[in-house]
Amino acid sequence: MSQPAIIFDLDGTLIDSAPAIHAVSNLELGVRGLPLLPLERVRGFVGRGVPHLVRCLLEASGQDPDGPLHAEVCESLLARYEHQLEGNTLYPRALDALHALKEAGHRLGLCTNKPLAPTRAVLEHLDIAPLFSSVIAGDSLATRKPNPEMLHQSIRQLGGTRAIYVGDSEVDAETAKTAGAPFALYTEGYRKTDVHALYHDVAFSNFAMLPGIVSRWHWHE
Structure with a gap:
């Protein structure tokens, strides 16, 4: 029996x-004379795609979140984020886990609400792009997570067989649940909800644990 595919969220997970x-974000706000926001405030806006992020930024800055600035900031922020990549870092032991899973014969995929261009840019920046056989991003389909179609498409691209989804957030938990996919919850990411209140099959706090978790996964055939 072939090894299951392992599909990862990106931001807050890997x-x-x-x-x-x-x-x-603060560069975009600053050039428009809007108040800058602290890191923890912006961290809470991450995970539902750029349009959601920009709505949150504008609302937090006292602007109309769906007003004329929205499209302008989205376009400018995306262009900036493709090239200003410092500050993106892999979580501890994540790289080791990716290599271990790949060497064990698992096909690896990404399913992220981040748009494709900045996703590919950050994968290249961190030198992990060759590890992934499938990348489904926030603008790859007509819908975004938590709609399950992104995850379904990722599974299809990886062979349409067994797959485990690995994510960190409420959005990821809802996506996995709606898709009917096994879900491994990384607890050190961007979630706001208590671990026990989120849908998951297994939770882990250190990527050193993940290859062992996957190797011991019990499948109901």
Whole structure:
């Protein structure tokens, strides 16, 4: 029997991108004379895609979140984020886990609400792009997570067989539940809800644990 595919969320799961997103967000606010926001405030806006992020930034700055600035800031922030990549860092032991899973014969995929261009840019920046056989991003389909179609598409691209989804947030938990996919919850990411209140099959706090978790996964055939 072939090894299951392992599909990862990106922001808050494999990488801590909040410092980088915080930096470009404050640059966008600053050039428009809007008040800057602290890191923890911006961290709470991450995970539902750029349009949601920009709505939150504008609302927190006292602007109309769906007003004329929205499209302008989205376009400018995306362009900036493709090139200003400092502050994106892999979580501890995540790289080791990716290599271990790949060497064990698992196909690896990404399913992220981050748009494709900045996703590919950060994967190249962190030198992990070759590890992934499938990348489904926030603008790859007509819908975003928590709609399950992104995860379904990722599973199809990886062979349409067994797959485990690995994520960190309420959005990821809802996506996995709606898709009917096994879910491993990384507890050190961007979630706001208590672990026990989130849908998951297993939770882990250190990526050194993940290859062992996957190897012992019990499948109901």
